[in-house]
Structure formats: structure tokens, C-alpha cells
Amino acid sequence: MFTGIVTDLGQIIKCDDIPAGKRTRIKTVYDTDSFDIGASIACDGVCHTVTAKENSADGNWFEVESAAETLALTNVADWAAGQDINLERSLTMGAELGGHLVLGHVDGLAEVTKREDHPDSVYFQFRAPEEAAPFIAKKGSVALNGASLTVNEVEGLLFSVFLIPHTLEVTNWSDRKVGDQINLEVDMMARYAARLAEFTKTG
Structure with missing residues (x-):
């Protein structure tokens, strides 16, 4: 984990x-x-x-x-x-949980559809795989190429994030561009909540 x-x-x-x-x-x-x-x-x-x-x-x-x-x-x-x-x-017991719980089990590839560089941040928009999109929520968490990021906006299969300069400095995100395929892992809590709701709905 x-x-x-x-x-x-x-x-x-x-x-x-x-x-x-x-x-x-x-x-x-x-x-x-x-x-x-x-x-x-x-x-x-x-x-x-x-x-x-x-x-x-x-x-x-x-x-x-x-x-x-x-x-x-x-x-x-x-x-x-x-x-x-x-x-x-991997996470050790007692370690600070600075991001969110990530399993390292990728749900699919998200495609970079837009990049906008601003003075104090970089905006990225992605297209999520159809099967993963329902688990991505505004202000929720996703792991993209292993980095815990907060979702900014969601519309259909599209979602976006903002990256601060520190994240760009300590990760490979400064090199990412439109068309790149990104490892996407949705929030495990969203996945379990959806599975529970499915069982509740069916009986």
C-alpha cells in the first residue's frame, strides 16, 4: 500500500x-x-x-x-x-499519510487532452477510461503516474487537476504533454462504496 x-x-x-x-x-x-x-x-x-x-x-x-x-x-x-x-x-505502520491510500493497482490509462501552463501552476485535463470515470469525483482523489492529486472538475469522461511547482519539481510531471497515456488509479474508497451501493440496490 x-x-x-x-x-x-x-x-x-x-x-x-x-x-x-x-x-x-x-x-x-x-x-x-x-x-x-x-x-x-x-x-x-x-x-x-x-x-x-x-x-x-x-x-x-x-x-x-x-x-x-x-x-x-x-x-x-x-x-x-x-x-x-x-x-x-510501500507505506510503513505509523508513517504520515500525506496523500491518500493507493494500492498500486492501475485501473487503466488516462489520456492527457489539455495542458495549460500558468505562473504558479499547470492545468492538466484528461480523458478517463469509460469503466473508471464513474469513480472520479470533483474534489476527490486520484493517483496519476503514482502521484496523489485532487480532482478539480469532472464532465463526462473528462477531468482535470492543477499541479503546483513543488509537484512539478519532484516528479516527472513537468515532461507530460497532450497525448501522453497516464497510469490512473481511482480512489479505493470510491470503488468500495460503489460496490456496496450495487449490493444494496440488488437486494
């Missing part, structure tokens, strides 16, 4: 095709001795399991493997060497 608060802007060192899908090596400032093989790290919002790691004079790194389903449902299939990746280590 995660909070949607990005704690490192990693960089992809290399990507390799493997029988199970894709293996990615990511450079990080994390002390890799502080977590074990098998630990969970959210990479651009997708929960991945660490399969290899090393602290190195040339830069610390860890590796993750992405299965075929992950490649089909997220933007991981488009990852390439040199790309910046939003990273967050």
Missing part, C-alpha cells in the same frame, strides 16, 4: 524483454540495503516487486519485472532507457 507521495524521481537505466514480460533497471537515491528482495515499490503508480538491487558508486539501482497483464493495462510497455519514473516505497 502507498500514499501517492512521490519520494524519488528515478531514471530507467535499461529495459529487457524476458519470457514473462519486461525487466527494468531503475537508478534511485534509495539506499537499497534498507529494503529486501521482494519489497514493493510503486513505479509510476504501478506496484512492482524488487527482483534485484545494488548500492553502487555509479548510482544505486533496483530491478523489477512486469508481466504481460501489466504491459497491457499500463504505460509500462512504453518505458525506455533514460526515462524518469516516479517512485514510492
Whole structure:
């Protein structure tokens, strides 16, 4: 489980095709001795399991493997060497919950339909997948490429957010542009509330 608060802007060192899908090596400032093989790290919002790691004079790194389903449902299939990746280590008991509860289970891809740069913020508009749109509410929370963000407006499949300069500095959001496909995870509380309402309605 995660909070949607990005704690490192990693960089992809290399990507390799493997029988199970894709293996990615990511450079990080994390002390890799502080977590074990098998630990969970959210990479651009997708929960991945660490399969290899090393602290190195040339830069610390860890590796993750992405299965075929992950490649089909997220933007991981488009990852390439040199790309910046939003990273967050899994939540520990007693840690500050600065964002909202995030599982790292992406619901689908949201497309950037508009970007407007302002002096003190950047406005992004997205088109949500039809199956995820009902769970996105004005002033609610969403995780986009692993960053916990507050929804500004919602109209049909379209929704928008504003990003402050700090978020742009510590994440890869400064590079996002119209047409980009973004990993979207809706608020888990909205999903459970909808499921409960469905059961209440049916009997």
C-alpha cells in the first residue's frame, strides 16, 4: 500500500524483454540495503516487486519485472532507457499519510487532452477510461503516474487537476504533454462504496 507521495524521481537505466514480460533497471537515491528482495515499490503508480538491487558508486539501482497483464493495462510497455519514473516505497505502520491510500493497482490509462501552463501552476485535463470515470469525483482523489492529486472538475469522461511547482519539481510531471497515456488509479474508497451501493440496490 502507498500514499501517492512521490519520494524519488528515478531514471530507467535499461529495459529487457524476458519470457514473462519486461525487466527494468531503475537508478534511485534509495539506499537499497534498507529494503529486501521482494519489497514493493510503486513505479509510476504501478506496484512492482524488487527482483534485484545494488548500492553502487555509479548510482544505486533496483530491478523489477512486469508481466504481460501489466504491459497491457499500463504505460509500462512504453518505458525506455533514460526515462524518469516516479517512485514510492510501500507505506510503513505509523508513517504520515500525506496523500491518500493507493494500492498500486492501475485501473487503466488516462489520456492527457489539455495542458495549460500558468505562473504558479499547470492545468492538466484528461480523458478517463469509460469503466473508471464513474469513480472520479470533483474534489476527490486520484493517483496519476503514482502521484496523489485532487480532482478539480469532472464532465463526462473528462477531468482535470492543477499541479503546483513543488509537484512539478519532484516528479516527472513537468515532461507530460497532450497525448501522453497516464497510469490512473481511482480512489479505493470510491470503488468500495460503489460496490456496496450495487449490493444494496440488488437486494
